[in-house]
Each structure stands twice: as C-alpha cells, then as structure tokens.
Amino acid sequence: MEEQTTVNHDKLMTLFGSVFNDVAGSVAIMMSYIGDQTGVYRAMDKLGPSSVASIAEEAKVDKRYLKEWLASNAARGYVHFNAESEEFSLTPEQAAVFARESEPTCIQGLIQGVVGQFVKEDVAIDVFKTGRGRPWGEHHECCFCGTERFFRPAYASHLLEEWIPALEGVEDKLKMGAKVADIGCGLGTSSILMAEKYPNSTIHAFDFHGPSIEEAKKRAAEKGLANLEFFVSDAAEIPKNDYDLACIFDAWHDMGDPVGIASGIKDVLSSDGTFMVVEPMALDGMANNIANNPASGMMYGFGTLVCVPASKAQDVGLGLGPQAGPNKLMELLSEAGFGTINLAAETTNNLVLQARA
Ligand SMILES: C[S@@+](CC[C@H](N)C(=O)[O-])C[C@H]1O[C@@H](n2cnc3c(N)ncnc32)[C@H](O)[C@@H]1O
Known part of the structure; x- marks a missing residue:
C-alpha cells in the first residue's frame, strides 16, 4: 500500500x-x-x-x-x-x-487496576525510559486487589466447571484426594476455590509477594479451610512433593524465566502429574492480535506497565508479555521438557494449556 x-x-x-x-x-x-x-x-x-x-x-x-x-x-x-x-x-x-461484586460483568476490579497505574505514573515513566524491571511489589496496592477483583469472576465461573474438567483425569484425582500446587497465587482466589470444592485434596499455594500471601491467608482463615496452606516462595523454588496438579493462573508470563520455572515444575510433579497454565486470551502473533483481538490494546498496555517490567525484574527477564498466544506458549512448554501439550480450554478472557511429562 x-x-x-x-x-x-x-x-x-x-x-x-x-x-x-x-x-x-x-x-x-x-x-x-x-x-x-x-x-x-x-x-x-x-x-x-x-x-x-x-x-x-x-x-x-x-x-x-x-x-x-x-x-x-x-x-x-x-x-x-x-x-x-x-x-x-x-x-x-x-x-x-x-x-x-458477585456479577461476572462487574468491572470495578479492572477499573481499580487502571487507576492504580495512574497513581504511580512517575514510576511508569521511569521504568519505560530506563528499561529497568519493576517488581510486582512496586505497584500501588490497587494493582493487587484490582487484579484479584477482575480475575475472580472468571475463575469462579470457569475454573471448577470447565477448566479442571477439561484436563485429562484430573478432576477425579482431585475428588479422591490429590496434591495441588498453585504457583504465583496472588491473593489466593484460585487456591480457595479449589480447596473449597475438593476437601479431600491438599492445596499448597505459593507467591513471592509477602503482602499478597498475608492477605490470602486472612481470606482462607475466614473460610476455615484446613486443606489449604500458603507459602512465600519464588516459583523457581517449589518443593519436590509429587504434586498431581501444578497450576499458574495469569502469572506465567510475568515470570522472568517461564521456561526454567516450567522445567522446575515438571520435576516437582508426580510421574503422571499435570501442569495447567492459565494465560490471558490472545491470538498467535502481534499483527494478528492488533488486527483481530479487541482486547489487545488494553492487554499490550498492561504488558507495558506491569507484565513485561515484572518479568524484567527477575532472573533471565524474558519479558514474554500477556499476548504471547497459544503457539508460543506451547513452544515454551515444550522447551521446558513437557512431552504432551495441548490447549485444553478457551474462555472469553483466558487460554488454558495442559502439559504433561
Ligand atoms: C497478575 S498476578 C496473578 C495472581 C493470581 N494468580 C491471580 O490470578 O489472581 C501475578 C502474580 O504472580 C506473582 N509472581 C510473579 N513472578 C513470580 C515468581 N517468580 N515467583 C512467585 N510468584 C511470582 C506475583 O507476585 C503476582 O501475585
């Protein structure tokens, strides 16, 4: 043209x-x-x-x-x-x-997340200019509760009814009693949902952001959940515990070394364990996202402000971004050593990948 x-x-x-x-x-x-x-x-x-x-x-x-x-x-x-x-x-x-608050269309969490970015605009400009990383903990607290409020309705509607049933043999194991690791759990919404639904299973939830884990512990305590424990831990240091299911919700792309972390997760799973990666909805390729994914303008914006800087603040600092798309995500899981990988489910806001050894 x-x-x-x-x-x-x-x-x-x-x-x-x-x-x-x-x-x-x-x-x-x-x-x-x-x-x-x-x-x-x-x-x-x-x-x-x-x-x-x-x-x-x-x-x-x-x-x-x-x-x-x-x-x-x-x-x-x-x-x-x-x-x-x-x-x-x-x-x-x-x-x-x-x-x-309970409606899946409640937009206030997303709004809170956006306002949190404006509150610290000077930091955003400094990060953008210098190219330095920005750890998750360096954001305004609106970012943490806004993220949780925004993601919660999608998890509440889809995690237990669609995403876990879409994984091979996982739901039966969870009903019988299985070991689950929820990594990068934030305020623990997904961990709490799984602990409530599967009382015979044990959920270990990990995040390296101490204040988020403190808040998650409070929320779990209010529900009196005995099968859920929270740990302040980097995703690279999950203990070897033969987990039947390891999952990362909307956080894998925020990590500095997604391949190294996935490879470590493979080692802490049982021999027939499953790794579920929930990522933001995206298409394959930037041009495709720009042209055909109506959420991509907002998502690349969050990528600029939050996700890429969070990744660059960690070892390796890959800066994957939230719009990698299914093919790239599967390629990285394969690089991490997983043999069987597939897109198990898709919902409006999320892609759900399943990886097994
Ligand atoms: C966008 S939030 C998602 C939180 C939660 N999974 C949810 O869906 O509500 C990303 C989370 O990943 C955590 N995170 C990022 N890198 C991490 C790492 N290397 N180890 C542990 N947690 C990490 C952050 O502290 C943050 O809580």
Missing part, C-alpha cells in the same frame, strides 16, 4: 473523535472508581429511583459533589436519569456492571 504523507481531514477528525472519546472515558473511569470506593453505586442499587439528596444521605457523601458526579455518570450512560421526576437510578444492567 502506498504511504500517505498529507493529512486527510476526514481521517483526522475520525482519529481525533476516537481519542477524545477515550479521554472522556478515562474521566468516566475516575468517576466510576469514586462511586465504587464511596459506595454510591451500591447505595443506588439498594434505593432504586431516588433524589440526589436521598442518595447522598444513604451513601454519606456531599450532596453538591454527588449531583455533579451523577450528571457525569448519566451523560456517559453509567446511571439512568429520569428528567421528569429528577431521580437517578441504576438499570439492572448498570447494577451488574457497577454495583454488584
């Missing part, structure tokens, strides 16, 4: 409009974060159609600021405004996206 060198006015206006809309969206994201953190959306969900004064009273926030905030939300379609009654409310869909 011949390269265009002069400005085409229509194309310019289309691009400007699109970016303007993104900027307006970024303000809306900040509005949404404030509504989440102050409980305004939850108050609205509880009240139904209400005046500004009633919502302010229920959420215990300033009435004047709330009026401005509600108008902004209504203009973006995040809340509903009835011009006749002058009342604001949430439609069932708006409630499912903004107010109800």
